[in-house]
Amino acid sequence: MTTATARAYPNIALVKYWGKQDEDLILPVAGSLSLTLDAFPTTTTVALDAATGTDTGTDTGIDTFSLNGAVATADATGRVTRFLDRVRELAGSETRATVTSTNEAPTGAGLASSASGFAALATAAAAAYGLDLDRRDLSRLARRGSGSASRSLVDGLAVWHAGDDAHSYAEAVAGPDMRMVIVTVDTAQKAVSSRAAMRRTALTSPFFPAWISSTEESLAAMLEACAADDFTRVGRITESHALRMHAVIQSCDPPIRYLAPTSVAVFDAVAALREQGLEAYSTADAGPNVAVIVRPEQAEDLRDALAGFGSVRLVGAGDGARLIDAGATAAAEARPGAGA
Ligand code: PMV
Numbered sequence: 001m002t003t004a005t006a007r008a009y010p011n012i013a014l015v016k017y018w019g020k021q022d023e024d025l026i027l028p029v030a031g032s033l034s035l036t037l038d039a040f041p042t043t044t045t046v047a048l049d050a051a052t053g054t055d056t057g058t059d060t061g062i063d064t065f066s067l068n069g070a071v072a073t074a075d076a077t078g079r080v081t082r083f084l085d086r087v088r089e090l091a092g093s094e095t096r097a098t099v100t101s102t103n104e105a106p107t108g109a110g111l112a113s114s115a116s117g118f119a120a121l122a123t124a125a126a127a128a129y130g131l132d133l134d135r136r137d138l139s140r141l142a143r144r145g146s147g148s149a150s151r152s153l154v155d156g157l158a159v160w161h162a163g164d165d166a167h168s169y170a171e172a173v174a175g176p177d178m179r180m181v182i183v184t185v186d187t188a189q190k191a192v193s194s195r196a197a198m199r200r201t202a203l204t205s206p207f208f209p210a211w212i213s214s215t216e217e218s219l220a221a222m223l224e225a226c227a228a229d230d231f232t233r234v235g236r237i238t239e240s241h242a243l244r245m246h247a248v249i250q251s252c253d254p255p256i257r258y259l260a261p262t263s264v265a266v267f268d269a270v271a272a273l274r275e276q277g278l279e280a281y282s283t284a285d286a287g288p289n290v291a292v293i294v295r296p297e298q299a300e301d302l303r304d305a306l307a308g309f310g311s312v313r314l315v316g317a318g319d320g321a322r323l324i325d326a327g328a329t330a331a332a333e334a335r336p337g338a339g340a
Pocket of ligand 1: 013015017018032114115146149194195284286
């Protein structure tokens with residue numbers, strides 16, 4: 001049996017990805033920028049099932065997927081199988097796999113578990129199937145599972161480029177040192193998936209074209225702010241861009257609102273703390289939880305100030321997805337140069 005295990009961390013976007021120009025290839029309408037975290041990892045093992053391999057010609061067409069010790073839903077397993085089909089196509093294999101995953105973040109609550117999930121799966125599956133992909137091609141491969149997963153291949157700050165299939169990958173950018181306080185106000189599964197909500201926003205929001213052009217401007221400004229090591233500018237762009245994303249999401253038909261009253265209260269509290277000299281800026285993904293960036297020296301004060309709003313966790317910049325156990329992968333099986 002050929003197995004490989006990888007670990008990946010979620011990332012939180014400071015310039016958000018919201019909208020696809022190609023749903024099949026998962027190409028974004030605009031670039032985005034994120035911070036890979038050092039908490040809430042997903043660890044995934046991909047074990048190829050020898051009994052259903054190409055050699056025997058007895059392919060049963062079934063991958064199995066378990067998440068946090070339980071057999072995953074048919075939907076989740078289908079998504080994993082579609083992703084593995086892409087890997088099998090690259091590897092010239094029909095071998096099915098057993099995928100075992102543990103995820104330390106609350107799944108589906110806007111903490112980007114799909115990012116860590118597909119980054120870990122891409123890394124483990126590429127190794128198990130003997131693909132020899134560099135980090136850029138692994139980022140492109142992870143993108144096919146979930147767009148934001150492309151960024152979890154990268155350590156710390158990552159820019160994910162818009163473009164065609166060959167050019168839409170994430171890579172590292174230098175920027176100010178920062179910490180993030182994650183305020184988990186609700187761990188329930190979100191009502192509308194980001195995939196469905198992005199589609200609805202693009203199809204029905206009258207503000208969608210403005211959202212795209214403003215994201216392009218925000219990304220250009222963010223890259224300048226990062227290059228200038230300017231935490232204040234990074235923070236201002238982060239907060240206003242997040243509120244613009246939630247505005248465009250709320251403007252679709254039927255409307256979707258991810259922020260809960262407590263989420264809004266956290267944004268307000270952070271704005272009030274800024275007035276008092278604690279410089280921090282809020283953002284939130286497709287869920288009610290709020291991530292607040294802060295300078296390292298004020299991080300503990302911020303965490304203590306936000307403790308009343310939910311469970312708080314102080315995190316920093318983490319590593320991109322890594323193989324932690326290459327198991328029985330035979331070097332002879334590697335296919336150097338196979339592109340994702
Ligand atoms: O990659 P997906 O389909 O999980 O979408 C992620 C969307 C946001 O988290 C809201 C924004 C982002 O850039 O991560």
